[in-house]
Structures are given as C-alpha cells and as structure tokens.
Amino acid sequence: MYEAYWKLSGKPFPQRSETSRFLPTQTHQAALLRLKYGLDTLQGPALVLGPSGTGKSTLVRYFAEKNAGYRPFVHMVFPSLSADEMLRSIAADLSDNGAAESVGTDGVLRTIQAALRHHHAEGRQPLLCIDDAHFLSDEILQKVVLPLTGLSESEPGCSLAMILAGQPILSSQIRRMGSLSERIAVTTALQGFSAQETAHYVQSCLQAVHAPGEIFTSSALQRLFEVTGGNPRRINRLSDMALLVGYAEHLREITTSQIDAVSAELMPAAA
Numbered sequence: 001m002y003e004a005y006w007k008l009s010g011k012p013f014p015q016r017s018e019t020s021r022f023l024p025t026q027t028h029q030a031a032l033l034r035l036k037y038g039l040d041t042l043q044g045p046a047l048v049l050g051p052s053g054t055g056k057s058t059l060v061r062y063f064a065e066k067n068a069g070y071r072p073f074v075h076m077v078f079p080s081l082s083a084d085e086m087l088r089s090i091a092a093d094l095s096d097n098g099a100a101e102s103v104g105t106d107g108v109l110r111t112i113q114a115a116l117r118h119h120h121a122e123g124r125q126p127l128l129c130i131d132d133a134h135f136l137s138d139e140i141l142q143k144v145v146l147p148l149t150g151l152s153e154s155e156p157g158c159s160l161a162m163i164l165a166g167q168p169i170l171s172s173q174i175r176r177m178g179s180l181s182e183r184i185a186v187t188t189a190l191q192g193f194s195a196q197e198t199a200h201y202v203q204s205c206l207q208a209v210h211a212p213g214e215i216f217t218s219s220a221l222q223r224l225f226e227v228t229g230g231n232p233r234r235i236n237r238l239s240d241m242a243l244l245v246g247y248a249e250h251l252r253e254i255t256t257s258q259i260d261a262v263s264a265e266l267m268p269a270a271a
Contacts, residue, residue, distance in 0.1 A: 002247035012205040013236040017058035031188040038186030045162040050190030053233030070127035079135040083143035116158040134166035192230025227263040
C-alpha cells in the first residue's frame, strides 16, 4: 500500500522469517559457529534458545542452507503432535516409503534406523530440527528425542544431527531429564539486536527494496531500538506500521513521533 509513496520496490519488513533477509549479527555468528562445531562432532543434540521473535527458526534454516552437507533437512514445526505421530512424521521425511508399514514405536524406530543407514551409505548426514521445542511434553522428550539420540550413539552409521530450538524455559525442561541433559552437545542463546545492529538492520531492509534515501531519522532508529529491545520481529512490525502511518500523513521521513505512536498501539500485542 505504501510502497509507491516511499518509492520502494516491495515491502521492506517481512512479517514471516526469510533467510534472504537474515542479518548475521555477532550473536548469530557465534551461534552458527557453535552449532557447526556441535553438529560436526555429533556429540548430541544442540539447543538454540531465545525469546519469541529473536530469529531462532530463521537461524536454523539459514544454517541448513549454508551447510549443504546436512541433508535431508527435516524441520518439525508441530510440537503438539503425539509421540507416535511425531516419530511417524520424522520417519516419513527421512525415508522413501515413510512409516506407513511400521507397527508400533519399535517398528517406526527401526524404519528411522534403516533410513539413517541408507543416508550414511550415500554419504549424507540428516539433520532434524524441532522448532518451538519448549512446547514438547516430557513424553515426547522421553519417547522421541531420547531414542533418536540413542540411535546416533549406538551405531556410527545411524548418525542423526539434531537441533532443539525454543524459548529459554526449554533449558530447565531438559535439565529435569538427566539422561537427556547430559547428552546435549552445545547450547547457544540468541539475544536482540544492539542499537547499532537495529539501525543497520532497518537500513539493510530498506536498501533491499531500493529505498532512494534515508527514511528513518537516526533518533527514530534509536527509539525503535529502545521500544523493541532489538527484537527482530517487533522491529519488523513497528517499522512496517510506521511507514504506513507516514504514508497516511504524507510525511517525508519517519521520526520518533511515529515510532512512539505505533509502539503505543502495537507493543501490547507484540510483547
């Protein structure tokens, strides 16, 4: 709606995470390095922790894109499935014929084991990511995550790299389960952008859609950081709405006034 007014070639602030817009900050670069080390050595599952909106899902997909050796990449985004449903879904994604013919949990695990052996023989390293893992029940952790970790430990030809991505509470859930906690290879925590990174992110998003000049004043970018805490999802929402307000009010630039206005309207929902 506002793109033509600001002379943009598209919407600058995606409301859905896109790896093409991923900005590898210092925190993200450290997380990617730790993930690479932990998964390459296959010491156990890796944990990616961070508050909602800090880019956990985007980081994992970016990692998979940049590390083509991890294939197939299985991205589970339905943590509310039952243990049996999740195992069967993983088996279906890892194998050609899925788990339709398997009977019981043991049968599905054998299907997964056979699929892992096949990938190993073909020189592939499967990677499983379970997103929103803080929603996983103890049953899922016991009947899905722990057995899959055990497969990798018991036989070199059945290795499965695994990432559990979730909010910080996931760490305490894992710690309660000693048998799983001691198998975690690496834990990395994501944080919001710094003030400088926030400004760089906003400017990069605008440049990506060919903005003809500076649209947000430096004070507006500072206020954006202050009200969002550097949270990428909140930055996207507020920046997008600020551009809409600027268009509606026929402004030439976005100032702290627009940031304050949209923050008062959106932050309760964004929190």
